[in-house]
Amino acid sequence: xxxxxxxxxxxxxxxxxxxxxxxxxxxxxxxxxxxxxxxxxxxxxxxxxxxxxxxxxxxxxxxxxxxxxxxxxxxxxxxxxxxxxxxxxxxxxxxxxxxxxxxxxxxxxxxxxxxxxxxxxxxxxxxxxxxxxxxxxxxxxxxxxxxxxxxxxxxxxxxxxxxxxxxxxxxxxxxxxxxxxxxxxxxxxxxxxxxxxxxxxxxxxxxxxxxxxxxxxxxxxxxxxxxxxxxxxxxxxxxxxxxxxxxxxxxxxxxxxxxxxxxxxxxxxxxxxxxxxxxxxxxxxxxxxxxxxxxxxxxxxxxxxxxxxxxxxxxxxxxxxxxxxxxxxxxxxxxxxxxxxxxxxxxxxxxxxxxxxxxxxxxxxxxxxxxxxxxxxxxxxxxxxxxxxxxxxxxxxxxxxxxxxxxxxxxxxxxxxxxxxxxxxxx
Numbered sequence: 001x002x003x004x005x006x007x008x009x010x011x012x013x014x015x016x017x018x019x020x021x022x023x024x025x026x027x028x029x030x031x032x033x034x035x036x037x038x039x040x041x042x043x044x045x046x047x048x049x050x051x052x053x054x055x056x057x058x059x060x061x062x063x064x065x066x067x068x069x070x071x072x073x074x075x076x077x078x079x080x081x082x083x084x085x086x087x088x089x090x091x092x093x094x095x096x097x098x099x100x101x102x103x104x105x106x107x108x109x110x111x112x113x114x115x116x117x118x119x120x121x122x123x124x125x126x127x128x129x130x131x132x133x134x135x136x137x138x139x140x141x142x143x144x145x146x147x148x149x150x151x152x153x154x155x156x157x158x159x160x161x162x163x164x165x166x167x168x169x170x171x172x173x174x175x176x177x178x179x180x181x182x183x184x185x186x187x188x189x190x191x192x193x194x195x196x197x198x199x200x201x202x203x204x205x206x207x208x209x210x211x212x213x214x215x216x217x218x219x220x221x222x223x224x225x226x227x228x229x230x231x232x233x234x235x236x237x238x239x240x241x242x243x244x245x246x247x248x249x250x251x252x253x254x255x256x257x258x259x260x261x262x263x264x265x266x267x268x269x270x271x272x273x274x275x276x277x278x279x280x281x282x283x284x285x286x287x288x289x290x291x292x293x294x295x296x297x298x299x300x301x302x303x304x305x306x307x308x309x310x311x312x313x314x315x316x317x318x319x320x321x322x323x324x325x326x327x328x329x330x331x332x333x334x335x336x337x338x339x340x341x342x343x344x345x346x347x348x349x350x351x352x353x354x355x356x357x358x359x360x361x362x363x364x365x366x367x368x369x370x371x372x373x374x375x376x377x378x379x380x381x382x383x384x385x386x387x388x389x390x391x392x393x394x395x396x397x398x399x400x401x402x403x404x405x406x407x408x409x410x411x412x413x414x415x416x417x418x419x420x421x422x423x424x425x426x427x
Contacts, residue, residue, distance in 0.1 A: 054147040055139040057181040058092035062131045082169045085118035097287025114141040116201040144393045203397040206368045210376030217285020226296035234304045235241035255294035264357030279360040279375040288349040299341020302335040336423040341415040379405045
């Protein structure tokens with residue numbers, strides 16, 4: 001074999017290795033995308049039932065005696081608000097199924113309606129005062145198990161003891177469907193209500209506002225502090241200084257610290273020492289600020305380093321001060337990288353759960369927070385709470401909340417990409 005043939009054989013081996021390496025890379029990426037697709041598909045499929053609710057059409061008699069109202073012509077809004085509405089829905093069901101007389105079946109018949117139906121009836125009366133003393137045809141929210149059964153999440157063919165829906169309830173649902181008295185509607189409560197023990201009444205508005213306030217505190221604190229620290233370390237700090245070296249080492253190490261450690265620190269310092277309200281977005285934002293600072297500082301320093309030294313030298317040569325060079329030239333050119341790193345850091349903070357568990361934001365909060373000092377929870381913690389609930393309806397709500405969180409994270413990363421493309425400067 002001559003030298004040329006030896007060289008060709010060696011080249012063929014190298015090319016074969018390159019093709020195999022390329023194949024392994026494409027296979028790994030394809031396999032990862034396949035797993036990601038199945039994960040998103042599974043979450044999306046499970047979330048679909050959460051976006052609809054089951055309603056039952058009933059003739060509601062707003063009887064003054066059942067509402068515990070005195071017999072008079074008009075009532076104040078306060079009187080109507082404090083009236084009793086719990087019997088109105090069950091009385092309508094009793095009239096619709098007069099053959100139900102046994103106590104056990106009556107209880108099952110009452111469970112056809114959600115416990116929150118009385119609040120819908122109260123709101124209807126508050127909007128229409130003339131309902132009192134009349135009979136109105138209204139759509140009333142169904143109970144959790146009936147809602148799951150209508151959505152097909154409960155199989156009627158499995159034994160009664162395993163499906164939590166009685167045989168006579170199945171029969172009543174069939175009768176109502178035959179009479180077109182059952183309807184599935186878009187679940188607006190999912191976006192307009194706070195948390196609830198009943199899945200058909202639970203929503204994510206409280207968690208969304210809690211996340212908003214927490215992210216607002218985090219952004220207002222972490223962005224100026226991190227950018228200022230990065231500018232000092234990159235532009236003003238003396239080189240080969242042991243104190244500066246210690247700070248830089250600690251910043252890099254803090255970026256790799258488990259997030260729950262920041263939660264423990266927040267519990268010990270902010271709550272126990274400074275007395276910041278527990279479970280409030282303020283303390284949540286303070287904790288996430290500690291966690292986000294290293295990420296933003298590192299990305300900001302990288303953005304500042306990417307600005308060519310010639311920009312600084314040109315500005316200094318025409319008499320600009322050090323601060324003018326930074327504010328007028330370096331910062332504007334580095335801003336795309338700074339904004340991108342900041343948004344990525346905020347997206348990371350939005351998806352955190354562990355540090356917030358330590359400061360009490362895992363508590364059940366039904367009220368919608370109105371400020372950074374009100375008790376609140378955030379979307380990832382809401383997912384954690386619902387995933388631990390035994391009711392069947394919370395499975396779909398958990399998946400729907402995950403989809404909502406993924407949508408927010410997607411748009412935050414999309415904004416980071418758009419900002420980079422918009423402000424990016426090529427030299």
